[in-house]
Amino acid sequence: MSVDQNGAVGDVLRVENLEVAYRVRGFRSQPRTVVHGVDLSIAAGETVALVGESGSGKSTIGNAILGLVPVAAGTITLDGVDVTSFSGHRRRALSRTVQAVFQNPYGSLNPWITVGQTLAEPLRVAGRSRAEIADRLHWLLDRVNLPADALNRYPSEFSGGQRQRVAIARAIALEPRLVVCDEPTSALDVLTQAAVLRLLRELQDDLGISYLFITHDLAIVRGFANRVGVLDQGRIVESGSARQVCDDPQNPYTRQLVAAAPVPDPILQRERRAHRLALSGDDSET
Incomplete structure (x- = not known):
């Protein structure tokens, strides 16, 4: 499955059959593949979210697009240019095309x-x-x-x-064409999260920026992203419009993520918790 919308010619980002593998310590050990055959496209002025738990591979995809980790297979195309193997000064030259905002605002400055x-x-x-x-x-x-x-x-x-x-x-x-936002609001309180999301939306409207928005929280992306891809163990298990995925999830893993998202209504929160426990097969009380 992919986070793709037929790959229009003018896509800012197009990722095809992406695989990323990490070396494992040990004599004769084989690399461990952590991203498996991911397809992804983002049009100009569009926000696509990658959602999943810690270790699902979403940040690894973002890092591959930014050139921070090597690609084992597949291609990454930015503004029509295949940048899969770019390194050094060729990668730095892409700063006018792609930039990033990371999770920890203090650590990134x-x-x-x-x-x-x-x-x-x-x-x-x-x-x-x-x-x-x-x-x-x-x-x-x-x-x-x-x-x-x-x-x-x-x-x-x-x-x-x-x-x-x-x-x-x-x-x-x-004024890059694409900004990779890797958990940009997770270290912030709820009110500040909302303010930052409003700022990102205003900048997108004014400058036409595209976003790859990486997060573990489906509740955030429902009103912010255009499309969503849900990652589980390096594979996209569900994709579609943000409202479709958040309101009518089809994959059991996606349903667990939706049920785990906090809501302000305590009654609905209890119902979601009970549903989440039922999905996991655990009906014990804590």
Whole structure:
């Protein structure tokens, strides 16, 4: 099964039959395949979510697209260019096409340099002049709703939500076609999660950015993503529109993920918990 919509010619991202394998320690040990034959496409301005538990392979797919892990088989095409085997300077040249926002906003920012230096770095590497960089930095702060004095401050001086806004600003500095969002809200409280998701949607509407949104929480993607692929042990076991997958899941694993998603209604939450236990074959009380 795939997260594909017939692979339109103008797709920003197209992944075909992707396999990723990791080396296993030990004499004569064989590599262990952790992603199995995944197909995926994302159109311009579209959000596709990959959902699964920890270890399901969703972040590995994101890392393969970003060039952070090698591909064992299959192809990755960005804006019509096969980048599967790109490395070094050829991969760095893709920074104008694909960027990333990671889970931990503090860990993804250098604590020893100011926000201004963090945001200026990709612009400087891209050859922008000092005047262009200065104008762009103020534009970026305005886009992510951070105060002007943020440029002279360090990441430790901001809240988690503000740090994630800095990370988002860095990701959009060169207006990439695709942003890989790897659990970008999981380290944030519920209200801050909602604010960050609103920001991502606004940026998508204004800039036409596409998102690959990686998460373990189906409840988040229902109103945010266009399409969803559910991963279990490196394989896509269900895919479709976000509402279809969230409201009428067909695969037992997907139904477990839906039942595990927290809801504000305590009665409905108890019903979901009972359903989840029934699916797992455990009717014991805790």
